[in-house]
Amino acid sequence: MSQPPPTTRTAGRPRASSREILEEAAGELFLERGYAATSVADITARAGVSRNTFFNYFAAKSDLLWSAFDAGVAGLEALLHESMADDAVGAKVRAALRSVASALPPGNVALAFINAEPMGLTDELRRAAALRGSDVGVVVARFAVANGVEPLHAEVAGAAYAGALVAAVGAWSRAGATRTSLLDVLDAALVPIYDALP
Incomplete structure (x- = not known):
């Protein structure tokens, strides 16, 4: 009996969703705390992604x-x-x-x-x-x-x-x-x- 071929799956979130999640988290935090009081670490924590993921998409908070x-x-x-x-x-x-x-x-x-x-x-x-x-x-x-x-x-x-x-x-x-x-x-x-x- 043959088994179905294994499905290939990449680790982590799809790239587009990580970007969108970061943008959404930042928007929420900027409204809650203000822009200056929100750090990249705050944004990544809210989004549930690493700092490296943040910097894969964005060079700066702005x-x-x-x-x-x-x-x-x-x-x-x-x-x-x-x-x-x-x-x-x-x-x-x-x-x-x-x-x-x-x-x-x-x-x-x-x-x-x-x-x-x-x-x-x-x-x-x-x-x-x-x-x-x-x-x-x-x-x-x-x-x-x-x-x-x-x-x-x-x-x-x-x-x-x-x-x-x-x-x-x-x-x-x-x-x-x-x-x-x-x-x-x-x-x-x-x-x-x-x-x-x-």
């Missing part, structure tokens, strides 16, 4: 708030290069930013913007938003320069487009991320800089 945003922005450069070849540079940038926005779920970044003061993370949120905006701006500027835009113009426009994305995420979060469309808020944020790139 990254917990931005993981969905970071994941979306990680694909920005590819989105810019996938756009239609005959589109103007500005149209390509706007389309790529809209793609990033359409994939961003309400989550910890929205929770952070809504509860920045009670969580005690107003300054950290401002720093983290500026860093991420800078990263987006660099990607946009590099793309614009590669498509014939003068470097200073590209850098200024990149910063403007990045600022629109980050400002839209903040406004969307504060308005109630489940009640409003991030795409609508982003479109409104892009109006003043619509012609920033040719």
